[in-house]
Amino acid sequence: MTDNLQTPQTAFDHETAATHMVRGIPIATMKTPVDSVIASLRGRRFDCADTIFVTDDDGRLEGIVRVNDLFLETDCLIGQIMEEEHEAVRPDDDQEAIAVLAMELNMIAVPVVDDEGRLIGAVPPESLLKILRAEHMEDLQRLAGITPHERGSDVGFDAPLGNRIRRRLPWLLFGLLASSLITIVMAGFEHSLAANVSVAFFVPAIVYIAGAIGTQAVSVAVRGLLDEDIPIFKLLRGELVVGTGIGAVLGIIAAILVLASFGDPRLAAAVGLAVLGGGIVSAVVGFGLPWAFTRFGSDPALGSGPICTIIQDVSSLLIYFFFVTILL
Known part of the structure; x- marks a missing residue:
């Protein structure tokens, strides 16, 4: 059994598996007795000892054994108790995909x-938590129209003033x-506003409700689209139903x-029909834009907000x- 893999260092992007990977991990071949594996763990320090990684004689990953399961059966070979159904990542795989897989x-x-399938290391649980936090913060920044810092979201909070302005300004200029x-639009309906000034009173509320429904749809879509097990049309149908239901309830209350x-x-x-229609459109747009970004290979949170x-x-x-035009 070995606990330290020596592989040549390669320059990878800072958001890949190679950045978070550790090499000091417990490894055993399939024919190693479980008693021998347990004995080899004593008195040794590992970078990650939550899982025993089982390989063949050539170092190719065959399965894993969780430490919790290691002590259940000690009178057998570790290959007999390993989980054969497993997944692995490559050093240049994106960190977000690694966290989702986990x-x-x-x-x-x-x-x-x-x-070639040879084990070279592992991404430990503490790194997975850091990845999840970093990706969450990055998505929040993108939803707010802030370009993430190239060295990570945490660095971005302490970046120089000029850098922070440059990362926030582009989407605001677009807006x-x-x-x-x-x-x-407002100028095009000048006559309607002049004929009944009360029409203008409800513009802020209608715009706010539509924006709020759309923001909720964006939040659901951004994370839901990362899960390949959820059909796209199921997500869309669900958000459409939710948007229609919320719009109907708020529309009735507003009309009353x-x-x-x-x-x-x-x-x-x-006003009631506008709230209903705005809710439906906002739900579709809030889902459709992240989906479009995903289809074109971009982060669904990028600029969607x-x-x-x-x-x-x-x-x-x-x-x-x-x-207003057809009813008033």
């Missing part, structure tokens, strides 16, 4: 193998330019409040003024 298969440590669409406050049933209907905001604002206003 969660899907309930893995304590993720083995790392070379192109400033795109918001001109909202001005164009408008009717009670202004006594205008047509204005109340326009700022882009969704503009699309949802414009579409909700168009829906609102459409109902």
